[in-house]
Amino acid sequence: MSEHPTGPVETGAPMNYEEHEKTYDMFIAGAKYGTMIVVALLIAMAAGFFTAGGFLGGILTFIIACVAGFIFLK
Structure with missing residues (x-):
């Protein structure tokens, strides 16, 4: 029924x-950032x-948080 290979496992x-x-390094960097x-x-x-x-305060907060994050994660 089933075959039992006798050769090497990695073929x-x-x-x-x-x-x-x-x-792997690209995956880790993508996950981190x-x-x-x-x-x-x-x-x-x-x-x-x-x-x-409001909206402009949120955008400014996002930009500041991103810049701080990129500096911190380097």
Whole structure:
């Protein structure tokens, strides 16, 4: 019914570890900066909705939070 292979387990092409590490680093950077932007957006929305700053205050808060986040995460 089922076949039991007797050869090596890895039969595909050899791994390109350098490319794998580049992809992993890009994923980590995307997750890190994406999370930072979402948090900055939530803070800006709270500042815009619950303070007297309104829409422009929220945008200004978002820009300041993003700049601070990029500086902090470098």
